Amino acid sequence: MQNSNSKFPPKKILEIARNVLEIESREVKKLSEKLDSQFIEATNLIFSCKGRVVVSGMGKSGHVGNKVAATLASTGTSSFFLHPAEAQHGDLGMVRSEDIVIAISYSGETEELCKLAPLLKRLGSKLISLTGNPNSSLATLSDVHLNASVTTEACSLNLAPTASTTAALALGDALAIVLLEMKGFAADDFARTHPAGALGRKLLIHVSDVMKTGKDLPTVKKEATLTEALMEMSAKRMGMTCIVDVESNVLGIITDGDLRRLISKGLDIRTAKVENVMTKSAQVISGNSLASQAAHLMEKNRINHLLVVENNKLIGALGIHDLLEAKII
Secondary structure (H helix, E strand, O other): OOOOOOOOOOHHHHHHHHHHHHHHEEEEEEHHHHHHHHHHHHHHHOOOOOOOOEEOOOOHHHHHHHHHHHHHHHHHEEEEEHHHHHHHHOHHHOOOOOEEEEEEOOOOOOOOHHHHHHHHHOOOOOEEEEEEEOOHHHHHOOEEEEEEOOOOOOOOOOOOOHHHHHHHHHHHHHHHOOOOHHHHOOOOHHHHHHOHHHHHHHOOEEHHHHOOOOHHHOEEEEEEEEHHHHHHHHHHHOEEEOOOEEOOOOEEEEEHHHOOOOOHOOOOOOOHHHHHHOEOOOOOOOEEEEEEEHHHHHHHHHOOOEEEEEEEEEEEEEEEEHHHHHHOO
């Protein structure tokens, strides 16, 4: 390898990068023309699988296989990655007869996978191969073969797996998404496999999970003075207080912003009653609503609080800070 202290021309850097992206996008596009009855058979085989999908591959194909297994698992198809070399030293015990194995090898001649194929046959597992050579040993040994061949690699030497690994990855994604549609996998299903992610939080967390209740809920009766309302706000630290009757029916709301405006107008908060200055049309939401819906309501109405009600009875309150702490927004 030659070393040079000369600065590589910026224009050449962009030219090479663009060429790589153009080659890879072109090769991926060609994959759609190669899809045939074998792809249909592969998806039907996986869809009807009573076990799990086991993905295997060596080297760069192994890295692709790890990602394919992860995508399948997160979109409703139980899947895991199996290293083909480790499989021959005990890990084959992880595979059951009702499982389906996807073996990825661009050449189709990877020794570890070719040795694994007869063992899988003996076990009773179905084998789907993903190669760049339909006439390869692995393709021949498989129940179903998916053609992921490319015309050229993006590497200028046409040696480093680049376009071929991208093509294999794209084909794996195509399998996963078709299966997602076949299974009727919905957004809430996706959230359950990603509970710690942003989508999981938005689709799994309800208002009742994050609202303030009980002793943390600021409330006063309509006969209370604004001074008493201010003391309740300060004690509960929600920046507002709910106004309720003796049966906990919601009558209105007063926020710290309302108080500031009233004080600036010279109102005596020691004697003024909340019933005369409260906002009667308070925005409400149910405890069963998603917290993301609460965030949408706050944004739409440009408010920082929502009262949580059930049959018009106050059961809780929600502030924008509660949504921030829950990472909903």
